[in-house]
Amino acid sequence: MSVPADYRLMDVRSGPLAPAADPTATERGAGDDSHWSARPKRWARTAWTPAWLAKRPRALRIAIRSVAILMLTLFAIWLILFVTKGRFLKGPFERFATSQLERQVDIGGDFQLYFAPFNVKFYAEDIRIANPAWAREKQFFTAKTVDTRLSTFRLIFGDRILRFANLDGARVALEWDAGNKRNSWTFGDPDAPPEPLELPVIQRAAITDSGVTYRDPRLRLFADIDIDTVKASESRLDETIGFSGRGTMRAQPFTLTGSLASPNETLAGGKNKLTLHAVGLGNTLDVAGTLPGPTELEGADLKMQARGANLSRLFDFLGVAIPDTRRYRVTSALTYEDEIWKLSGIKGVFGDSDLAGSLAVSQPGGRVHLKADLVTRSLNIIDAGPFVGYEVDRLDKMGTGGAIKIVGGRPRVLPDSPLRADALKRFDADLRYKVARVRAESFPVSNVDLTLSLKRGLMEMKPLTFLLAGGKVASTISIDSRPAVVRTAYDIRLSPTRLGTLLARFGVEESGTTGTVSGRIQMVGHGDSLRQSLASSxxxxxxxxxxxxxxxxxxxxxxxxxxxxxxxxxxxxxxxxxxxxxxxxxxxxxxxxxxxxxxxxxxxxxxxxxxxxxxxxxxxxxxxxxxxxxxxxxxxxxxxxxxxxxxxxxxxxxxxxxxxxxxxxxxxxxxxxxxxxxxxxxxxxxxxxxxxxxxxxxxxxxxxxxxxxxxxxxxxxxxxxxxxxxxxxxxxxxxxxxxxxxxxx
Known part of the structure; x- marks a missing residue:
């Protein structure tokens, strides 16, 4: 009788007895095992173990079998999902997403979630993700259809890489609340600190009839941006990605246009060429350069040109308050590294003064931080006027005479433009500013060196030093905007200075005058302008x-x-x-x-x-x-x-x-x-x-x-x-x- 090799002769009481190398002989009881015929027995099929595995340790055999079972299970799951397209997961997905985001997630049409073949495919029709209750727009995200491919292996390690994204009729509503303490893109706990907006990396895209809205009530910034139709075929984008937008900033309208050119080079290791042109609040901004990917900012290599009537209006877009300036024009290189926007090689002018240096803008913990190192070779005293609160328009029209106003028939020279105390509480800054020479008629000022620190509403100019007629002035000035009424403390020291040099421009000749003067000013005042501060000091x-x-x-x-x-x-x-x-x-x-x-x-x-x-x-x-x-x-x-x-x-x-x-x-x-x-x-x-x-x-x-x-x-x-x-x-x-x-x- 012929017996298959994977069968064993089994003792009905104790299990397998011996290999069935010769089943016929075994049944006859041949050999030395004379007791064999006396034991009850039967033929039974057992798990087949290859010879190479049979020689391995028992623990290793168990591990290999476990892996094999796991792979078979995964294959079974993959097969089920592939056949059913994962449509049966629609309900669980809605509940899971709603729980994780703590926002209502609904899918009104078809739903698919499966491996195709290795990347995760997600497809949904009429998808809606709700906004928080305080938001003006009810929905944070809506789309007629969303068709994406996610890299499975990168998703396991937490990387959000979209190999493909097809969006039709998609709209995203980005909003801040009135106090700038919450935003619509921070999901989960509504009381958690706001997080910065992070976009997923999209390697290919096809976008139609889509756009983004942005609202910031505190800055009074409202923008609506439309994305031009983008087509994709296999692994190539067929057209330039264009976009255009409009909105208002502090009740002033602005427009922007731009495009991503040559995007087909992205998949081949090339870079996207970005052009952006924005006009608003009397400013014109042009950005041109390359991006590693359509939504990848890390490693961007850009050039920026900005010009306008007042540089502070440009910084309003960041929620940052800087002193007003006269008409300006600047150029710089623009890069994004380690979540920091860096402006390097700044060159330009404001008013009749030059400007150079570098600026970095980051958002640690969701709070804007500026770090700047700026230099001016020659500063016109008129251009310094807005730094302490003089009105730019009057200075432009009247020169130094614009510093004087007639109020109630009496002349006034102390500036009364209010300090933007609320804005100072919303960002932090570290500034180093040097001026080689100040062009002033009355006093010879040079070698200005300012170190400024702003942390949560407390601004310290420590120190502010300069040379006045050969004597050194060292100052420490702190402006605390945290209390209900702004508090300013002044501590200004004048080292021994020659009177002849100091008063030379007032008709006193240096010859014959050897006297010197030194001094100190220590005062504390309250108010949100220089005039109010001194008037209460x-x-x-x-x-x-x-x-x-x-x-x-x-x-x-x-x-x-x-x-x-x-x-x-x-x-x-x-x-x-x-x-x-x-x-x-x-x-x-x-x-x-x-x-x-x-x-x-x-x-x-x-x-x-x-x-x-x-x-x-x-x-x-x-x-x-x-x-x-x-x-x-x-x-x-x-x-x-x-x-x-x-x-x-x-x-x-x-x-x-x-x-x-x-x-x-x-x-x-x-x-x-x-x-x-x-x-x-x-x-x-x-x-x-x-x-x-x-x-x-x-x-x-x-x-x-x-x-x-x-x-x-x-x-x-x-x-x-x-x-x-x-x-x-x-x-x-x-x-x-x-x-x-x-x-x-």
């Missing part, structure tokens, strides 16, 4: 004059010592230096009003004293400066020189009421007594008390000033602006109130 301003010389002409004109001035004029000693022992010009600022605290300059022959102050609120000046002689002088005005007017239009009045009063008194004495008495009111006994220079050089307040004998000074005021007029009684018998300074106190 509190702090101190102090400038110290160490020992040095100053031209005689300036000193004598200031003190109006007629006799000494005429004498030196005839002796041709007009330029003989007058020695300054020490001096301080300081103001205490309270609620926007600065009071002299003190003004005290001790010279070789005089002590110069000042009273009064100024107001950041009204920008008015009301001060009086007088010089008391240390030596006897026969002809001396001994009356203060009034400094008044406004910041934008100061005036000096040497003919004070006191001087006119003395002249009247002298004339009266001359009439009733003798003509010689005419000069009596003009005699200066020369009893001015010299200053102790220690407190002066320390910039101390008026209360801390002393004479050389250590006695408190009684001629430097009390650090207030009120003028004493306590003596007269009013008509109703009450004492008159002290005179208000500038209508404030």
């Amino acid at each position: 509190n702090g101190r301003i102090a400038f110290v004059l160490p020992q040095g010389s100053f031209w005689t002409r300036n000193i004598q004109l200031a003190e109006l010592d007629v006799g000494t001035f005429v004498q030196k004029l005839f002796e041709d000693k007009l330029k003989k230096p007058v020695q300054i022992n020490c001096g301080v010009i300081a103001f205490t600022v309270r609620n926007g009003v600065g009071a002299a605290d003190p003004i005290l300059i001790d010279t070789e022959k005089n002590v110069v004293l000042g009273r009064g102050g100024f107001s950041f609120r009204s920008e008015a000046i009301d001060m009086a400066v007088r010089a008391d002689g240390k030596k006897f002088s026969l002809f001396s005005g001994q009356s203060p020189v009034a400094v008044g007017g406004y910041f934008a239009a100061p005036r000096i009045d040497p003919i004070s009421d006191q001087l006119l009063g003395r002249a009247g008194a002298g004339l009266g004495l001359a009439i009733v007594a003798t003509p010689v008495a005419l000069i009596i009111p003009f005699v200066d006994p020369g009893d001015a008390k010299s200053a102790q220079c220690g407190p002066v050089l320390a910039g101390a307040t008026a209360a801390a000033q002393r004479t050389t004998k250590g006695k408190p000074r009684d001629d430097v005021g009390k650090g207030t602006t009120a003028k004493s007029e306590d003596g007269k009684q009013s008509a109703d018998g009450k004492k008159e109130q002290r005179k208000k300074f500038l209508g404030i106190f």
Whole structure:
């Protein structure tokens, strides 16, 4: 009898007995196994094990068999899906997608999900993915048909690679909520932080009657972009991908057009050529270059050209607030690497100034971050005006004169353009900006070096340094927009600077002047403009004059010592230096009003004293400066020189009421007594008390000033602006109130 090789003779009690190499002999009980015939037995089919597998360890045999079973199972699943096209998975897919996205997902028509043969094919008709309840559009994504091929192996490892995408009638609605805290493309937990928009990589596409809408209520940006019909056949795109759009930005319309040319080269390892032209908000933007793939930005090699009336309007598209600028024109290389847009090799101009450097824009944690390193060789002071709040249009039309406004019949020079505090809270920035030279008429400024940091509404310019007439100004300025009212802190230091160089453009020649000045400004104010901040500020301003010389002409004109001035004029000693022992010009600022605290300059022959102050609120000046002689002088005005007017239009009045009063008194004495008495009111006994220079050089307040004998000074005021007029009684018998300074106190 012939028995198949995969059969074994089985003991009905204990299993297989021996290989059936010779079944006939075995049945007869031949051989040495004489007991064989006595045991009950039967023939049975067992699992066939190849000889090569039979020689392997048992564990390996089990593993190989398990893999074989798994492969057979997968093949069975593949076969079932391929035959049925996976249509029976429509319901489970809707429920699974709805659960994962936490958005309602519906498919109204045909549905297919299967392997064809190795890539995953997904096909759906009338598909809808809902938007969050707060969104204006009910549906985030809709399409008449979606036909895609996904790379199976890459999908396993988390890569979203679409080998093919056929979209018909597809619309995507991208929206931000009113507070910019949620967006429609962040799925899952509605309270989770918003995520950046990430597009899948699409290697081939066929798109018809499709587009995208974008809404950002805070930026007031609304865009509607249509994608031109794109055809595909096998592995090639037959046409250029074109797109066009329109929308509004802050109620201003804009348009854009563009295309992806030569897309067929993508699959062969080539690159797509992108062109984009956008016009809006007075800006024109052109981008041209290549992309690795139709939706791949990583490794993009682009060139950008931008021009317009105001660069800040271009940054509005990013939700970024920068100071206004005059008309600009810039070019740069544009790349995208590691989720960072990089503008390198920037070259351009704004107004009459040049600009170069680099800029990087990223979005770590969904928050926009700017990192810039910019350089200007020559900065026109007019172009710097918008940085501190001056109106661009006025500067364009009027030059530096545009910085002055007439309000209520009074000139104003402090800028009042509001700071965009809300915008500062929405992005972060790190900026390094250097200016080699500033073109200014009044002050020689150069070597500006600004390091700026902005983090969640706190802006710090730390440090801001520059050279002023050879002296270094080092500043730390912080603007905190986090509180309800913006808080600004100023700390500005002036290192010793030569007066001759500093005042050279005001008629003071450097020859004969060796005096220097140093100073510090420390103030804190509140408000969303420079004017509001200063008008509410509190702090101190102090400038110290160490020992040095100053031209005689300036000193004598200031003190109006007629006799000494005429004498030196005839002796041709007009330029003989007058020695300054020490001096301080300081103001205490309270609620926007600065009071002299003190003004005290001790010279070789005089002590110069000042009273009064100024107001950041009204920008008015009301001060009086007088010089008391240390030596006897026969002809001396001994009356203060009034400094008044406004910041934008100061005036000096040497003919004070006191001087006119003395002249009247002298004339009266001359009439009733003798003509010689005419000069009596003009005699200066020369009893001015010299200053102790220690407190002066320390910039101390008026209360801390002393004479050389250590006695408190009684001629430097009390650090207030009120003028004493306590003596007269009013008509109703009450004492008159002290005179208000500038209508404030």
